[in-house]
Amino acid sequence: MSIKKYLPILRWLPNYRLAIFNQDLMAAMIVTVMLVPQSLAYAMLAGLPPEVGLYASIAPLLIYALFGTSSALSVGPVAVIALMTLTTAGNIVSTEGDAYLTTVILLTFISGIMLTLMGLFRLGFLANFLSHPVISGFITASAIIIAVSQLKHLLGVSVSGHNLPELLLALVKALPELNLATLLMGSGALLFLYASRRWPLLAQLGFSHGVASGVGRLAPILAVVVTTWLAAQFSLIEQGVAVVGDVPAGLPPLVMPSTDVSLWQQLWVGALLISIVGFVESVSVGQTLAAKRRERIDPDQELIALGCANLGAAVSTGMPVTGGFSRSVVNFDAGARTPAAGALTALGILVVILWFTPLLQTLPIATLAATIIIAVLSLIDTHAIKHTWRYSKADFSAMLLTVVITLLQGVEAGILAGVGLSLALHIYRTSRPHTAVVGRVMGTEHFRNIERHKVETSANLMIIRVDESLYFANARYLEDQVQTLVSESPELKHLVISCQAVNLIDASALDSLESINARLKDTGVKLHLAEVKGPVMDRLARVDFPRRLSGEIFMSTFDAWQQLKN
Amino acid sequence: MSIKKYLPILRWLPNYRLAIFNQDLMAAMIVTVMLVPQSLAYAMLAGLPPEVGLYASIAPLLIYALFGTSSALSVGPVAVIALMTLTTAGNIVSTEGDAYLTTVILLTFISGIMLTLMGLFRLGFLANFLSHPVISGFITASAIIIAVSQLKHLLGVSVSGHNLPELLLALVKALPELNLATLLMGSGALLFLYASRRWPLLAQLGFSHGVASGVGRLAPILAVVVTTWLAAQFSLIEQGVAVVGDVPAGLPPLVMPSTDVSLWQQLWVGALLISIVGFVESVSVGQTLAAKRRERIDPDQELIALGCANLGAAVSTGMPVTGGFSRSVVNFDAGARTPAAGALTALGILVVILWFTPLLQTLPIATLAATIIIAVLSLIDTHAIKHTWRYSKADFSAMLLTVVITLLQGVEAGILAGVGLSLALHIYRTSRPHTAVVGRVMGTEHFRNIERHKVETSANLMIIRVDESLYFANARYLEDQVQTLVSESPELKHLVISCQAVNLIDASALDSLESINARLKDTGVKLHLAEVKGPVMDRLARVDFPRRLSGEIFMSTFDAWQQLKN
Structure with missing residues (x-):
């Protein structure tokens, strides 16, 4: 087996x-x-x-x-x-x-x-760091460099250069020979x-x-x-x-x-890129x-x-x-x-x-x-x-950067820049998770975005639904957003974060929740959680977070609403 | 204003x-x-x-x-x-x-x-690249280096060193003076x-x-x-x-x-890290x-x-x-x-x-x-x-790596390694999104995981629910998983991907969907999508994906079930 x-x-x-x-x-x-x-x-x-x-x-x-x-x-x-x-x-x-x-x-x-x-x-999974636009841009740029580098053999001249401008210039100069x-x-x-x-x-x-x-x-x-x-x-x-x-x-x-150690040190980054590509x-x-x-x-x-x-x-x-x-x-x-x-x-x-x-x-x-x-x-x-351009300007920009840097600075710099930009774009996209202040749909146990639906709300209770796992890239955003919302609601007594879409809370996000909890406490607002998933709850319990939380953890948003609305 | x-x-x-x-x-x-x-x-x-x-x-x-x-x-x-x-x-x-x-x-x-x-x-948002465990590890290690570097002034001796072992060794040597x-x-x-x-x-x-x-x-x-x-x-x-x-x-x-250009080139990475920290x-x-x-x-x-x-x-x-x-x-x-x-x-x-x-x-x-x-x-x-150790071994390992590399290799290497590991962990965590093969809860329009519930299924139809946005880090995993599932189901004629939890499909994930579509077509299986969100659908339409799709795009999973189950 x-x-x-x-x-x-x-x-x-x-x-x-x-x-x-x-x-x-x-x-x-x-x-x-x-x-x-x-x-x-x-x-x-x-x-x-x-x-x-x-x-x-x-x-x-x-x-x-x-x-x-x-x-x-x-x-x-x-x-x-x-x-x-x-x-x-x-x-x-x-x-x-x-x-x-x-x-x-x-x-x-x-x-x-x-x-x-x-x-x-x-x-x-390390290969996943390379997004398709980056690979595609990298291969396109490499192909251009390779094709241009072979022109000297077609012309029967001898030139060299590490990037496209150098190669082209050298070729033009060597043309008479x-x-x-x-x-x-x-x-x-x-x-x-x-x-x-x-x-x-x-x-x-x-x-x-x-x-x-x-x-x-x-x-x-x-x-x-x-x-x-x-x-x-x-x-x-x-x-x-x-x-x-x-x-x-x-x-x-x-x-x-x-077994020359200094040669190993000089080669490992290149070897890693060659391996992954x-x-x-x-x-x-x-x-x-x-x-x-x-x-x-x-x-x-x-x-x-x-x-x-x-x-x-x-x-x-x-x-x-x-x-x-x-x-x-x-x-x-x-x-x-x-x-x-x-x-x-x-x-x-x-x-x-x-x-x-x-x-x-x-x-x-x-x-x-x-x-x-x-x-x-x-x-x-x-x-x-063309396809990437039509589909997503963000992905296209990662591709273009990879092409340009590969052509001008060489293959290592090109692929590293592409990977960096892909990661930066991803961090940027997930750094502002979709969140909504929700209210109760009259007469039901359902809660909906207050901006899109006619729902029941309460001046001393605010319920925020977060539609993403909480991790280091968006933890600070949540802190910032809670602070903005609370500074605009002087009568607020209870804030509930509804977590049905939160699959993970990493250590950074936990710190942010601790900060939010402590800051709200200073201003007399209690923080509550609702609909926390099993595995997430287990972790929070492991560090005694529920005990430090100024409010409670409710099974459902409706439970929280019923207990806190007055 | x-x-x-x-x-x-x-x-x-x-x-x-x-x-x-x-x-x-x-x-x-x-x-x-x-x-x-x-x-x-x-x-x-x-x-x-x-x-x-x-x-x-x-x-x-x-x-x-x-x-x-x-x-x-x-x-x-x-x-x-x-x-x-x-x-x-x-x-x-x-x-x-x-x-x-x-x-x-x-x-x-x-x-x-x-x-x-x-x-x-x-x-x-660039500051979001620094997860809390990395910052905390970095500051702890820096504090140790700073404290040790000041001991020479307390002893009245003159030593120097770029990392902790060097400093300690120099201090011990200088002790007699x-x-x-x-x-x-x-x-x-x-x-x-x-x-x-x-x-x-x-x-x-x-x-x-x-x-x-x-x-x-x-x-x-x-x-x-x-x-x-x-x-x-x-x-x-x-x-x-x-x-x-x-x-x-x-x-x-x-x-x-x-205005010395070479000095600018040597300083910019350090300046960036100083800026962000x-x-x-x-x-x-x-x-x-x-x-x-x-x-x-x-x-x-x-x-x-x-x-x-x-x-x-x-x-x-x-x-x-x-x-x-x-x-x-x-x-x-x-x-x-x-x-x-x-x-x-x-x-x-x-x-x-x-x-x-x-x-x-x-x-x-x-x-x-x-x-x-x-x-x-x-x-x-x-x-x-201690807190991070109890809460999450993954976050703890990022913190520990940052501390160790900062102490041994200095502040720049330490913080870069910490950032790299944080990103790698995140990519790793999201590179295997939760997916479930679902079946119909008898007599309803609801669909649940076939492994957890007693549900109705069909030999020529498979419905997969994906619980995460699709982007470059998990695109390949989806391809791989579909291929595994299909290779195990010889009678399969229709595969439906149910997308209610997919907030984004980036260019890499689109390529993966195209590959999945083409590969399934080669083996006589049609690919369908269901419950695609509005903004995601708009993008797919922009590159004519629905026309290339071998199957259809259904409003609901139940629609797909009704049309395809026989």
């Missing part, structure tokens, strides 16, 4: 059959072909040697197959996480030296530990890839939607094959076209992550795909699975990994039935790295840049932006 | 009479006598020359009298803010050089701007002050409680007078007793705050005192008043100020009726600084340290700690 919970492979492996294997194998072959250029490209985007991307596509996939609960999630390097890796590690050491790879490995390792611990301690052969090759690949997404030719030719979109997604490998052949055939390297070059063949080298992305893809088959995934176990996958990536010279959206959809559409599809994909990549790396030697960097640009452009969600 | 709002002095000055003036003058004289040693002591605590404390007790009080809404609040230097000033500015430049005063002045200025802007933009005369003088003052708080002698001698506690609070000035006289009479300076020394007479020098302290004292007279204060106007007071402090060579607890209570008890009492106190301090500074020359530093220690020990709130 418990072993099955932490090792989900034990749930599906005993029932594994040949028919399922055939489906998984088919999916694995398609995903492998797709993953080779992607993993090279995302390693490049993260400022790493190309083989690191391949390494990160072996151990993590095998490990996810043991621990993961999604049947179709394809784990590996993804674009946004690669950008975050570049930003976090590149801020500490230069991407040029050997220390950079060491830093990335440690970053992957810390992220793996964090994800695993979050899973073990069931802290998946562009390499024509690279530009032709890169823009040709870009146009081809763009067209293959826009024109669903295969579907028009009568293929089923699934096959058409599956093959459409294989356009990148076609671009890779053609441009690699062109580069080799016409010796384009002599024309200044940059290529991947020698990719060392062989198994991923095992490494021990650094990766988890949020992965779990939403996983949930969407699981729902299509009426299955479900276990978010806490997913944290453990992603955590172990990253630990595996770290010790096998990899980079941070998570479940990627496009690959997972292809995996699902191609018929992956179990996580074994992922394990088979890992074996496919292993075959590539053992025997086929020479084929990658003349793969032009510009082609990889084109695949990245096309992949990330689909992440720019203009629909979500 | 609007001018009166922003200049509250126009509300009370027109009705000002001699009788009120007499009361204000009496209070001002008592507070002035109390404020002289306090402002010297808190300037010393903040690492500043003694006269800066006096300067900060002139302009800010005059300005608060123009803009403030509390009749008894006594603005000026306070202990916790002085410690925060030392920590923030001392982390950037050494307290030894001239740059330190410049840095403190800029800190005061930035804090003044922040408070004023927060008031103008009605951002007082202690100065006996200083120790005798300091501990004598300490015992006297301690005793004067504990033994309400005057009350026993028949004085009224107000007078007794008022005079009791004047014990510090008695200690100052006696030890200053002793130091002068017996030339204790030659025995190694440190004294205040020359305090320059004359008006506070006017200064322009620094200062505001929270000040507004809670103000509210308590106002309530005693059935008056009320306006928190947003208080922000403006404290902001302008700090701007005034900055340009007149002062330090950050706020409303202090003990002085305000004395001011109130002594009969202050209007903010004019504060203005008269400022005039009192002006008289002192113009003509009486020579009297302060032989005031022993040890006496000031003793007054600080006694003042801050009363801030250590062991009752609140």
Whole structure:
């Protein structure tokens, strides 16, 4: 039972059959072909040697197959996480030296530990700090930064910059040095890839939607094959076209992550953000795909699975990994039935790295840049932006702030600002809970807002209904409001707070009630409560609040009315 | 109307009479006598020359009298803010050089701007980020740090340290160098002050409680007078007793705050924390005192008043100020009726600084340290700690974390960790809203939890009631729960979410509803809503959600039941 919970492979492996294997194998072959250029490209985007991307596509996939609960999630390097890796590690050491790879490995390792611990301690709720507008704004901004950062490879120039204005300026300055052969090759690949997404030719030719979109997604490998052949055939390297070059063949080298304490201290914030963004992305893809088959995934176990996958990536010279959206959809559409599809994909990549790396030697960097640009452009969600604008200006402002700060200040600052604003908006929204002064509907036991209904009231008794749990964000507001109401009612002798909608009174709100009680006592007004829920009452009793209360606690508002109205 | 709002002095000055003036003058004289040693002591605590404390007790009080809404609040230097000033500015430049005063002045200025802007933009709700356990833990820990940091003055040794372990270690190491005369003088003052708080002698001698506690609070000035006289009479300076020394007479020098951009960048976080802690302290004292007279204060106007007071402090060579607890209570008890009492106190301090500074020359530093220690020990709130432990372990853990991190890592880290944990706890608590699958109470239009009541249900229809607003922190939970319920009900055709308790659906929750809708559609289940509140419905309609919804939106749960149960 418990072993099955932490090792989900034990749930599906005993029932594994040949028919399922055939489906998984088919999916694995398609995903492998797709993953080779992607993993090279995302390693490049993260400022790493190309083989690191391949390494990160072996151990993590095998490990996810043991621990993961999604049947179709394809784990590996993804674009946004690669950008975050570049930003976090590149801020500490230069991407040029050997220390950079060491830093990335440690970053992957810390992220793996964090994800695993979050899973073990069931802290998946931490991902809830990221509201959808913040994630959406962050991913849109990241996609823009990634696309712009790849333009240099299309132009064949060398520039750098940490944010959008810097990058754009550097690009414009470098324009005169562009390499024509690279530009032709890169823009040709870009146009081809763009067209293959826009024109669903295969579907028009009568293929089923699934096959058409599956093959459409294989356009990148076609671009890779053609441009690699062109580069080799016409010796384009002599024309200044940059290529991947020698990719060392062989198994991923095992490494021990650094134990440099100061490096840990510098990396943990970045690792936390990478962990949370990766988890949020992965779990939403996983949930969407699981729902299509009426299955479900276990978010806490997913944290453990992603955590172990990253630990595996770290010790096998990899980079941070998570479940990627496009690959997972292809995996699902191609018929992956179990996580074994992922394990088979890992074996496919292993075959590539053992025997086929020479084929990658003349793969032009510009082609990889084109695949990245096309992949990330689909992440720019203009629909979500318009939609959020129409739906809620507050949520839109959080999204916009995230976009602007991410573009101008980088990914860490952007996401932190977005989280801060989301929380601030929430605190603001709940800091003024709806409260109403209520009176008795004539001849009944019901009480209604005195401003909306014709109700019976009494000059020496005021009944306030609070429509929200009381906690630190709104405790002070309640104090303030009671004070305002009481200062306007000189004849008042009794104040009743009706608590039927109060699910929680935290320590701050309790303090506020104590203050209200004491202040009212000073002015000769008694404070009463009514309709306090069981669990709330238990807590209040634990600190003797009912004894300190100047008034009483009534079962119902009507009881309070009957006893106090005169 | 609007001018009166922003200049509250126009509300009370027109009705000002001699009788009120007499009361204000009496209070001002008592507070002035109390404020002289306090402002010297808190300037010393903040690492500043003694006269800066006096300067900060002139302009800010005059300005608060123009803009403030509390009749008894006594603005000026306070202990916790002085410690925060030392920590923030001392982390950037050494307290030894001239740059330190410049840095403190800029800190005061930035804090003044922040408070004023927060008031103008009605951002007082930002103070709600600080839950009571966090404030209480922070103040307790600060008080411990302050008390320990003053021990060196009682011992006559010179040590320094940024956190408690460092300070304690340095003190123990310095113990052999202690100065006996200083120790005798300091501990004598300490015992006297301690005793004067504990033994309400005057009350026993028949004085009224107000007078007794008022005079009791004047014990510090008695200690100052006696030890200053002793130091002068017996030339204790030659025995190694440190004294205040020359305090320059004359008006506070006017200064322009620094425009060094990098200094602004380094100071703004500290300034923000000082602003919020200062505001929270000040507004809670103000509210308590106002309530005693059935008056009320306006928190947003208080922000403006404290902001302008700090701007005034900055340009007149002062330090950050706020409303202090003990002085305000004395001011109130002594009969202050209007903010004019504060203005008269400022005039009192002006008289002192113009003509009486020579009297302060032989005031022993040890006496000031003793007054600080006694003042801050009363801030250590062991009752609140025990109380919070009994009431709520979650709130207690936030308090404990704040105390521990403040003691070990300093004030900024402590308060930020406390705020972070409070928010995390709140997100955690609301991330799992109460939901119930409901069924129909036989023969009625009422629906109740199927687990608690004997109710009618239908295999192809499930009705879920959600008892909380839906927002980013709980959106994902709802998705997850719906998926679990649906995966367990193979015959399901219709799912109804009953929304009578949903006051808000933010953009994240809307996305979740869209996902739930799309996923259910994929599995042949229709999603319906019931009892959606008017404002929530308006928003959903704005983005055409009802049209995309696979099912319908029903006025009542009973309507949904009748139409869908078969």
